[in-house]
Amino acid sequence: MKHKGLVRTALCSAILAGLMGCTNAEVETAQVQNWEQDKTYHLTILHTNDNHGRFWHNQNGEYGMAARKTLLDRLRADVEAQGGTALLLSGGDINTGVPESDMLDAEPDFKGMNLLGYDAMALGNHEFDNTLDVLMQQQEWADFPMLSANIYDRESGERQFQPYQIFEQQGLKIAVVGLTTEDTAKVVSPENVATLEFRDPKAEAQALINELQETEKPDVIIAVTHMGHYVDGKHGVNAPGDVALARYIEAGDLDMVVGGHSQEPVCMEGPNMYSKTFRPGDECRPDQQNGTWIVQAHEWGKYVGKADFEFRNGELSLVNYDLIPVNLKEKVTQEDGSSVRVFIQDEIPHDQAVSDFLRPFQERGQELLGEVVGETTGKLEGDRNVVRFQQTNLGRLIAKAHMERANADFAVMNSGGVRDSIAEGEFTYRDVLIVQPFGNIVTYTDMVGAEVIDYLNVVATKPVDSGAYAQFYGVEMTVENNQVSDVRIGGEAIDLEKTYRFTVPEFNAAGGDGYPVITDHAGHVNTGFVDAEVLKAYMQENSPINPADFDPQGEIEYK
Ligand SMILES: [Zn+2]
Secondary structure, three states, X not given: OOOOOOOOOOOOOHHXXXXXXXXXXXXXXXXXXXXXXXXXXXXXEXXXXXXXXXOOOOOOOOOOHHHHHHHHHHHHHHHHHOOOEEEEEEOOOOOOOOHHHHOOOOHHHHHHHHHHOOOEEEOOHHHHOOOHHHHHHHHHHXXXXXXXXXEEEOXXXXXXXXOEEEXXXXXXXXXXXXXXXXXXXXXXXXXXXXXXXXXXXXXXXXXXXXXXXXXXXXXXXXXXXXXXXXXXXXXXXXXXXXXXXXXXXXXXXXXXXXXXXXXXXOOEXXXXXXXXXXXXXXXXXXXXXXXXXXXXXXXXXXXXXXXXXXXXXXXXXXXXEEEEEOOOEEEXXXXXXXXXXXXXXXXXXXXXXXXXXXXXXXXXHHHHHOOEEEEEOOOEOOOHHHHOOOOXXXXXXXXXXXXXXXXXXXXXXXXXXXXXXXXXXXXXXXXXXXHOXXXXXXXXXXXXXXXXXXXXXHHOOOXXXXXXXXXXEOEEEEEEOOEEEEEEEOOEEOOOOOEXXXXXEHHHHXXXXXXXXXXXXXOXXXXXXXXXXXXXXXXXXXXXXXXXXXXXXXXXXXX
């Protein structure tokens, strides 16, 4: 931490100033220096990120806010016993990922965070999956600030959200600055963010830090971000993340980055090298760039990160870091060859009050899953012995839902991701989850026509009777001798130089089913939208569904 032009004076504290007749200059200095000379302060930062609707534990009893509360209480008690204080921060993306939470606009998640004592969070891109009025409602639910310094209202040119929060602990001033990835504008529905401008978080952070050093004069500055951690700053197709931020900020200006978005445990083997062998419960050394510590606690509340700092004579140093698993399990093979899941560490009991508070939300979510969300006037075909052999109305409907959500030109959907049919009549969210139970994420990729043809040459020639066999929407072609020809997109012959956008599930984008790996393609974007939610929303909006509207009309001609 840098203290520009600061002259230390041990005699004149702000309290003593009035009693002892200090000079004006001394009083001013005394107000600047909040800490006592040669005193060691213990300050702990607890953190999580990318909650994504996981207020409740999973079916195996892993993570969940009730167990997290017990753990946090224990950690805070330890810190207090040492005479220290703690702050609890979240790297954002509280929204989206679990139907029970999604259907309740993440009310249990935000209210649960109140019970767990969160002090502040960064706004993540998924906070914009809903319209802004939902986010405003969530801000009301939250007893803690939702921070972002780099999101502006287009019209007024003013910041849309609170940019920072000052915490005073043990007489120290701790500034927490919020930052949000510029990619937000790319990955959410444009109408949700039409009034907003996502400015470069690096430049915004430096400007705000300079301002704070003049006005608030904090002793410690922490950025709580939702920008992603990319090793050695190699952010590829993503907007620059935490490493780029730490390197950009003037050395000594930023003590710590509490991150999110890339959903990794940031545990380093050495400089600019992830630990490849990290397993839950192992020691974790966070990243350090340009003097700034960078931490991230994977996702979903699977871990609580704990950074113990000592602050002495204006210097902050990290003395210990832990990434503590929250009831994570591993599979263990038994003598008879069967496997069971066992806790990696001692089971953390659920906090009764948090559990009691959240249970009605979980039950309400379960109820809502069984409520009718729409109807179909005929069978939507997803039977395995059909959907893996030919284009079907359900395969094409799923593809179209993805295409519309991502504003894409066409869609590719592996038939292995279609697990059941939907019968004629009314359907519920639960019926949709039976069709798409894997929580696969919709991705899109922008490619020029020539690349599209290379891609289709692989995915459109996958054999029938396999999950790789692809369902398509928005594209027509002839498939013959392991090659495609006469490719038409949106009804027009493909232009080899024009850029097209298509969707494909993340599983396949990463090479699943033998599809080409495109996650490293410059035009690839992971939207974070879960397939079942996308399908349910599309079917709800277009109910009643007429299956004939989605029947294939010979778009794909196999010769
Ligand atoms: Zn994110």
